[in-house]
Amino acid sequence: MNFGFTEEQGFLREAVRKFVDERCPMAEVRRLMKTRDAHSPELWRALAEQGTLGLLIPDEYGGAGLSWVDFVVVLEETGRTLLPSPLVSTALATMALLEAGSPAQRSRWLPRFADGRAVGTLALLEASDRQGAAGIALAAVRDGEVDVLRGEKRFVADAGAADVFVVAYRVGTALRLALVPKEAPGLRVELVPTLDETRRSGTLVLDGVRVGPEDRLVAADPEATLELLLDCGCVAVTAEGLGAAEGALAVTVRYANDRVQFGSPIGRYQGVKHRLADAWVDTESIKSLLYYAAWTIDERRAELPRYASLAKAYLADAFTRIGVDCVQLHGAVGYTIEYDIQLYLKRSKWLRPMFGDGDYHRDRLAALTLG
Amino acid sequence: MNFGFTEEQGFLREAVRKFVDERCPMAEVRRLMKTRDAHSPELWRALAEQGTLGLLIPDEYGGAGLSWVDFVVVLEETGRTLLPSPLVSTALATMALLEAGSPAQRSRWLPRFADGRAVGTLALLEASDRQGAAGIALAAVRDGEVDVLRGEKRFVADAGAADVFVVAYRVGTALRLALVPKEAPGLRVELVPTLDETRRSGTLVLDGVRVGPEDRLVAADPEATLELLLDCGCVAVTAEGLGAAEGALAVTVRYANDRVQFGSPIGRYQGVKHRLADAWVDTESIKSLLYYAAWTIDERRAELPRYASLAKAYLADAFTRIGVDCVQLHGAVGYTIEYDIQLYLKRSKWLRPMFGDGDYHRDRLAALTLG
């Protein structure tokens, strides 16, 4: 029993923090968020050179073969400064391949994910109120061995930057997962303006896209694979959100120490300091849940659904409060585009529905525990 | 349109406050709460001499014929110092008689309520989770014109002090209300130890109690009468609770001004003052809802159910918070029996379920507004 990071994980954290601070300070975040895909191929290649992109990918495909605990360390640091990148999306596509990809599919995509030549993402959702398998209605029409897809996948993260999509659909009642490259005939991406400008979302329009046997993932139990991907998504966005919450807290603590009103730094007043203390208690508590949840992906999958929900439910509501409190504690400047704190507020709004909001996960926990 | 009290109502408030402060200061409250019925016949007669007991009772029966707005003024002041008395119970029995009593019943009981010779109360509830008519299952067996009652009525306020009970029961599916005097053969009261020692509750055991036609109330629509009584109960306990919340706030403001820690009165710290400010905002907001709700009893009955729920829902949750905050702000002494603030905490716990808690009334409002 050891609930601590290794020395190597400490170095990894330092390295990512240094990289992010040097290569993508807030000025660069603001520049990138004005670009079409909020994605910099140069930054992406630099991340690849650092070994960050191949972190979850086995040696044989050019990666480092590390664990989700390591990946969570990375995401906490990239979340801290709101780094715009398809890091999470590509990691989830990686998980789809590791879980259910054929050797040919893995050989085709994983090396390209590892060295930064390709970006992947999930294209699962349809209805705005549905997360899981029950929300997947897209029905394929069979043409011999080929599944022909007509319909839409919505809320696809990094849709513009992605080279390949993990698409969920049905043949009859059976769920299927497939890889659809962006060049597939009949595929079109429509970008949708996002609340959090450092993030991108789009609709995947499938107009007669043909999915052959070689494109389909070989999951023994597609529902289980889907649930795993969603739970990994929970863990990933919780890690990003934790980092962002810590970032918001740090920005606000600095402001509270600097800003003087009625003769004192506003951080002297309990009305300010108690809310910041509560925010700190929340971030520390989320860490405990998150790190354990990440470890279950690596080591104890049976516990993953519960811990993914515990961590995401806490994060979703706590970061909402932290985002709002931190803007309010800034006073009027918190409402201006000039100050960074509003970017954290928007990230908190973004992360709430991603992979299920607080009530969604509390309902899921209640179903697990109470029946 | 005039949302203010009359000069007379101002005098009434002053008179009650003076009476309560002189005749029943906290030391007397503490003495009374150790007695069997937490009821002082001397105090009761003194209240009668003040005209307080006859306030809602028409002139012809020896009362003052005033309004619920006046009565709410009284209850706010008696609530402020947690006065132990069956004031609310008797007023609700009065309402039952005014709404549905025969001339003979009124002549028998109202003069005695007005001059303090008798105490009345409602005996409606059975299941701990049920407030309204749906919870009334007590079935009478018919014996000619007489309804014979066997069963229990629970959570009967002031059961030990009461001379007469307004009992609800069913004949078949039809609801009936009747007056049962405490001497009725087969009637027994079992007192139950209460969380709020300044209040009393008991179970009415009916072991073959015979209710003749002359005992039955003559309500045209018993369900409507029952609902009216429960809504009046809401208004009454909200008024007592508002007074108690204001009392708790005053006690704590005094403590916060007196208690010095680290060189300052603790009331200087925002951690203390902001919670007290929130408590004040809540008491003022409850006043607005409560006074209007009381006015609807007098003038606009159709609006009563909604306003009774609005006021009680706000009070139930706000007073809970205020009670807990005020104890916590006292620090360790707040947890001792010596300080009065714990009595207010217990009153807050008492008032929450009385006539329906916050969720009960929010559900009721949702049904009214959303269907």
Added chain:
Amino acid sequence: MDFNFSPEEQAFREEIRGFLDANLPDPVPDEDPAFLQAWNRKLREKRWVGFSWPREWGGGGGDLIRQFILKEEMSARRAPALGLDFMGLTWVGPAVIKHGTKEQKAEHLEAILDGRSHWCTGYSEPDVGSDLASLQCRAVRDGDEYVIHGQKIWTTSAHFASHIFLLVRTDPTVSKYKGITCLLVPMSTPGITVTPIENLSGKASFNQVFFDGARTPVANRLGAEGEGWKVVMGALANERSGISESTEMQQHLDDIRALAKRAVRNGRPALQDDRVRRRLSEMEIRVEAMRLTGLRHLTDQINGKPSGSETAINKLQRGILEFEMSELSLELLGSEALHQGEIQHDALGWHGTVIGGGSPNIQRNIIAERILGLPKD
């Protein structure tokens, strides 16, 4: 206590309803400038713009209860605001009526009522924050003119305003409240520069205004020199009836109820979710409490006991409500909350409203110190 309206008041209400039935299009084209101009002319004919202003200056000479009825009916039908120059009607006009010269009245009042002017108010300054009376913007008398140097910030609408209601320091040697003077300055005056501040939605709703030797005639001074603090405190009291706040929150509540009626959560209608229902009820409770608290204060005003710090009640309630409504509306949107849209935009916008009225913590300090008598920090 009597919540009934007199037959005359009731008749007035009917008159408004009849007017709205006859004149208000459905839906209200409230973004169409031509409609808004025409609408204002119709309201002017009824003397409903500046309803409480004296009739001699073009107002309606109406009492507070009728004003309340007018606002309530207009708001219930989502009619456009009563008048086009919000700041002019709420702040500037009443101050000019009270303190203005005959020339100032002639110049400004009718323009405000007709919506020909558009006022902004120059109070806040950088680093002054909540302590308004410490303002530093200087005006120095030079013959028949004041010469102004300094800066204002958080000036709403300055980027398209015609005039600014400006607080300046004319005497730095006396106590801070006594050295303040109020000026009525055209925004076209040379030496005034406006720099919009973008808010978090990327819109310019407020501004910095720089004064670099801007000159304005002494005739533009409102009230005596050094009396500016009194003038502005009177204007602030005008703003604080709390009635319009609750009608606005009622509209938000109607909107969020409509959203909840069409929303689905995890495959189930949102209105079948106990927690959604109770949160809507909780909002109903607070909105109704605000409405009735507003009526209590209205009664105090009518009785000549205008409420002071008590208005902090509804400001704090409003902060709680805006937060709750924003969060619930985003939750009801589900994944749609990721995208831009009107509801999402409003859910970010409330921060501006809440801070604009003085931050909640400042309100709590005011209550704790002035009303509860707790020691100053």
Added chain:
Amino acid sequence: MDFNFSPEEQAFREEIRGFLDANLPDPVPDEDPAFLQAWNRKLREKRWVGFSWPREWGGGGGDLIRQFILKEEMSARRAPALGLDFMGLTWVGPAVIKHGTKEQKAEHLEAILDGRSHWCTGYSEPDVGSDLASLQCRAVRDGDEYVIHGQKIWTTSAHFASHIFLLVRTDPTVSKYKGITCLLVPMSTPGITVTPIENLSGKASFNQVFFDGARTPVANRLGAEGEGWKVVMGALANERSGISESTEMQQHLDDIRALAKRAVRNGRPALQDDRVRRRLSEMEIRVEAMRLTGLRHLTDQINGKPSGSETAINKLQRGILEFEMSELSLELLGSEALHQGEIQHDALGWHGTVIGGGSPNIQRNIIAERILGLPKD
């Protein structure tokens, strides 16, 4: 990061389970003194009382992970506490092991393990409050004795304790931390008077203790004169692993789930109420966060980096949970909440627990100032 236990640790867990299966009655007669004595003897045989104490002083010589496993298993089965003299085991024993003379060790340690002693701790004083180091209770050296004058308050269990672990001021002329000394005093010493303080449930759980010339031999001094602050700070750190807090909260959660399963609200099973379900989930989230945070701190302790202010995390979480659980349990009782009963009693009792650990606002000050680096008030 590795949450697996070694085969040896797993075997230890199995050993505990086997012991409990064989020895623990169901239901546990945890109010029966004879059973509790017999149970303690059995645990002593296993060396599970004082599990982490050195074996030479009668302890188990166990490591922190096994201690955690032991506590977790005992708590999961609701076995009685590990040992009868709680304060002796948690505070006094470890301090005596570290700072005590051979005679003190012989006199006190075995007595604590056997439950023959019952210690209380004399720290707090009236008007000192959170500022413990300002204590005023005086001890003056007189030959081979200290003569004690002064008063302690909030002394838990003093009304039936055999000994008091007492902080006194021996030198008022030096800085407040340096003039404090620690004494081990029998409660039977003449000159000690105990006055119980009734709590809001009408029970005496804490006391005032008056010292009116009570004399105790210098041999009863723990550590050097003037070193009392160091001794007690070490003891305080011992108390703060946070593990037992989360197992206690887990038991509360189990209780409230059981209550929710049988509760009915307005004619409908409480477990069909969305809000009840989500409140239970919210509690599950916080209890699990406490458990894992406790494990993080345990790891820090094992690595020789004992946590300092971080324990405030679980203290604040506990305060939130105790409140939520108390309120939900009362709500689930419906009208039964009007009456006295165990659940109602517990719902009042949490105030004592929460304040006992230092009020939530004090914890927040500590976090904001020591960890976040905000200025002192």
